[in-house]
Amino acid sequence: MPPLPASSATLIGFIYRSQALALYRSFFREIRGHRGQAELRSEVRAAFERNRYAEGPAAVKFLLSDGRQQLKQLRDMLGLQR
Numbered sequence: 001m002p003p004l005p006a007s008s009a010t011l012i013g014f015i016y017r018s019q020a021l022a023l024y025r026s027f028f029r030e031i032r033g034h035r036g037q038a039e040l041r042s043e044v045r046a047a048f049e050r051n052r053y054a055e056g057p058a059a060v061k062f063l064l065s066d067g068r069q070q071l072k073q074l075r076d077m078l079g080l081q082r
Contacts, residue, residue: 016060
């Protein structure tokens with residue numbers, strides 16, 4: 001596959017950034033109102049900070065996929081507590 005032009009790379013970066021922000025917000029919406037909210041919030045923030053400077057579309061795509069899976073697990077776990 002030939003390298004992408006700079007404008008495409010910027011567009012892909014913008015799309016991945018918006019997906020990461022949406023995922024971040026989804027985590028915080030799920031956490032709201034549950035016991036241990038402060039601890040969960042700090043864990044989520046630390047995880048996103050650790051991966052903040054991930055480079056390359058493959059790495060970012062993997063991290064987004066992994067984050068969605070972790071969000072699903074969190075929803076299941078918090079659903080059991082209700």
